[in-house]
Amino acid sequence: MVATIPNTDVKQKDADHAVVVAVTTRAVFESGAEDGDGEDVYGMGVAFPLLQALQRVNERLLEENPAESLLFDVVLIATDSQQQQQSSRIISSTKHYGLEVSRFFFSSQEDFIESLLQNNVQLFLSADRNEALQASQKGVLSALLDRQLAQSEQLRVMLCGDAVVRPDAGPAPPSRPAAQSFSAQLGEMRRRFGALDSPLSIVMVTSSGDGQSCADALRALRARGLAVDEAYCLAGAPRSPILALLRPHFLLSDDVISLED
The missing domain is CATH 3.40.50 (Rossmann fold)
Known part of the structure; x- marks a missing residue:
């Protein structure tokens, strides 16, 4: 009930x-x-x-x-x-x-x-x-939501680029359609503001793959109607230094991923 x-x-x-x-x-x-x-x-x-x-x-x-x-x-x-x-x-x-x-x-x-x-x-x-x-x-x-949440007044959303370009060989996660829909809505919100002094910042991070994988993820997000403010291709490097610097409010992916993973 x-x-x-x-x-x-x-x-x-x-x-x-x-x-x-x-x-x-x-x-x-x-x-x-x-x-x-x-x-x-x-x-x-x-x-x-x-x-x-x-x-x-x-x-x-x-x-x-x-x-x-x-x-x-x-x-x-x-x-x-x-x-x-x-x-x-x-x-x-x-x-x-x-x-x-x-x-x-x-x-x-x-x-x-x-x-x-x-x-x-x-x-x-x-x-x-x-x-x-x-x-x-x-x-x-x-x-x-992790203990190391951003304290900034600006809403900081991080997207997992690896999930965007994941091969479709296996079954899609149940929440993938919801992730695509939310990305489009988030992108439309972001377009309401200019490049400077926006209350909403969107960052994409790819943990694996090379620069081409990062570029593919960016193109896939743009196809959904979402342009990001910043993109980082880590190519296997640890994610923690970028997270400590950017301090997003949450990390979005098809699956549930902790900022501390």
């Missing part, structure tokens, strides 16, 4: 054009912590900077065009039974911090994937690898 509660303090997004991003409440709030003012609200979790960055993209899009409908529609999903019992605290915490969250889903662990599918979630973000893998296997594009 899934309970959906709308956030009446936030204007609801256009369901036909918005990009629905679901984030687990355990990633947004620290269950065992309170805010520094001692109020009855949760402390800030690992995904907090991400939500602020998503919100900043929306604000800039609306500054450019007040009638813009291509916006991030952020929803929070609670699958933890203890947090579900404290639903009012989750909602009050969201409002306390001024987070632009449209809706709250309170779901059992068994039903959370169904709630993602029913609500047309285009990207699911969790700090729990098992949750992310379960959603990905059902066709929902998913990414892991």
Whole structure:
């Protein structure tokens, strides 16, 4: 059973054009912590900077065009039974911090994937690898949130170029169509801004292969409607130095990959 509660303090997004991003409440709030003012609200979790960055993209899009409908529609999903019992605290915490969250889903662990599918979630973000893998296997594009998240106000998305040019000899991952669709939407958002002072930055990294593989991945992304801001061909070199420098908010691939892998 899934309970959906709308956030009446936030204007609801256009369901036909918005990009629905679901984030687990355990990633947004620290269950065992309170805010520094001692109020009855949760402390800030690992995904907090991400939500602020998503919100900043929306604000800039609306500054450019007040009638813009291509916006991030952020929803929070609670699958933890203890947090579900404290639903009012989750909602009050969201409002306390001024987070632009449209809706709250309170779901059992068994039903959370169904709630993602029913609500047309285009990207699911969790700090729990098992949750992310379960959603990905059902066709929902998913990414892991790590402790080393970017703190920048600019939303930084990293794409795995190796997945883009992966040979089609084997069966395609269930979430590949979702990844392609999300890439196109992300590219359309990025085109709303100029080359400088964009609130959204997209980086592609290929871990294996040579420069030709990197070029092939770039061409494939452009065919999907996505032009990246930066591209790095590592040719087998460790990925950690680039990650430490760029500090993306999350890494997108057909499969679930941690920034720490």
